[in-house]
Amino acid sequence: MDQQTQTEIEAATFRRLLNHLDNHKEVQNIDLMILADFCRNCLAKWYMAEAKARGEEVDYDQARERVYGEPYDSWKDKYQKPATPEQLAAFDARQQAKASQ
Structure with a gap:
């Protein structure tokens, strides 16, 4: 695959990710941080x-x-939405686990 095609595919993938996130606004940033260690x-x-x-x-x-x-x-x-106590606890646990690695 040439570099231009790879760049176009990567750009299209990024646009698709943004569209997917836009279609799933119910997924809160804290949920993304807990599960995937990144958010919007x-x-x-x-x-x-x-x-x-x-x-x-x-x-x-x-x-x-x-x-x-x-x-x-x-x-x-x-x-x-405001983070729930459960979300905050899960986020804190994730951060502590990362810090101990």
């Missing part, structure tokens, strides 16, 4: 870092808007 905000940070590595300036709000499909505060108000 992580994707935004990675997007921002990759832009910077290529000489492009994308700030965190712009990157989050790309990932969330709308301004973060708007998305948060509509879809983000």
Whole structure:
């Protein structure tokens, strides 16, 4: 596979991931962090870092808007629920497990 085709496939895969996350707003960021050790905000940070590595300036709000499909505060108000005590406990356990590795 040539580099251009690989890049196009990777870009399409990223767009598909964003679309999948957009179609599953019920999946909270804390759930993603517990299960996969990344969330939508992580994707935004990675997007921002990759832009910077290529000489492009994308700030965190712009990157989050790309990932969330709308301004973060708007998305948060509509879809983000407060973390439950169980979610917070699972997240803390995950963080402690990572720290002890």
